[in-house]
Amino acid sequence: MITAARAVKPDTVGVRAVDAAREALLELVDAADVGEHLGHTAEDDRVVTHYFECLGAGYRGWRWAVTVARAPRMKTVTVDEVVLLPSEGAIIAPEWVPYRDRIQAGDLSPGDLLPTEEDDPRLVPGYLSGDPGDDIVDQDTWRDVIEKLDLGRPRVLSLEGRDLAAQRWYDGSHGPHALLAQSAPARCASCGFLVRLAGPLSRVFGVCANAQANDDGRVVSRDHGCGAHSEAQLAQNSQPQPLADPVLDTLSWDELEKF
Numbered sequence: 001m002i003t004a005a006r007a008v009k010p011d012t013v014g015v016r017a018v019d020a021a022r023e024a025l026l027e028l029v030d031a032a033d034v035g036e037h038l039g040h041t042a043e044d045d046r047v048v049t050h051y052f053e054c055l056g057a058g059y060r061g062w063r064w065a066v067t068v069a070r071a072p073r074m075k076t077v078t079v080d081e082v083v084l085l086p087s088e089g090a091i092i093a094p095e096w097v098p099y100r101d102r103i104q105a106g107d108l109s110p111g112d113l114l115p116t117e118e119d120d121p122r123l124v125p126g127y128l129s130g131d132p133g134d135d136i137v138d139q140d141t142w143r144d145v146i147e148k149l150d151l152g153r154p155r156v157l158s159l160e161g162r163d164l165a166a167q168r169w170y171d172g173s174h175g176p177h178a179l180l181a182q183s184a185p186a187r188c189a190s191c192g193f194l195v196r197l198a199g200p201l202s203r204v205f206g207v208c209a210n211a212q213a214n215d216d217g218r219v220v221s222r223d224h225g226c227g228a229h230s231e232a233q234l235a236q237n238s239q240p241q242p243l244a245d246p247v248l249d250t251l252s253w254d255e256l257e258k259f
């Protein structure tokens, strides 16, 4: 059950304990790094946090937070913790992204390895052609079986992996939305340079085999296209103009000696 946050009444003794908080802070950090008192927050009953400006180089926008607490019926506070916290405008590190998620296509250099997780949803055991379903046997066992029975690749693309790839290719620079395709005279589907694929992806994709095309050797969607289409023709006014017949001058001397 969710309950509304209770309003906390600032503890008077805690609020007044600015000097005690600063004293505790100066025991831990250099006085040159501590600036003005910036205010306080009531954390709980008899628990108050005081904030001090941080003057450390490179810590613009950061502030020291000193939390003090008071036991019931006591007239003095004790220090709970001292921390450095970012506030508005503080320079902080960007959110951490796991190494695996940071890798982009084209990042791998020769010799780099990027192992695939055992449970990567883009792959299924080689003896399955669709949904992997529940765990059938442990990974090592089925790898042994695949190898011994010579069933081919240990893992193949799952339906999810295939759909992800198809969507990525279709939305990218080899699909119908690419600028190249928008101004193409015709689609890849009618181009003599399109090599057909086998399997379900063949309904949407093929491989471009035109050495002069930007997409040579790449998977392209059938509704992609480019100016190197096999049937592309230059407009009449863009055709090379025929040269006039040469004229032989038989009435005057050629002044070839000058040259």
Ligand code: SF4
Pocket: 186, 187, 188, 191, 192, 193, 194, 207, 208, 209, 210, 213, 215, 216, 220, 224, 225, 226, 227, 228, 229, 230
């Ligand atoms: S040459 Fe152009 S139109 Fe033909 S298959 Fe390649 S990308 Fe498509």
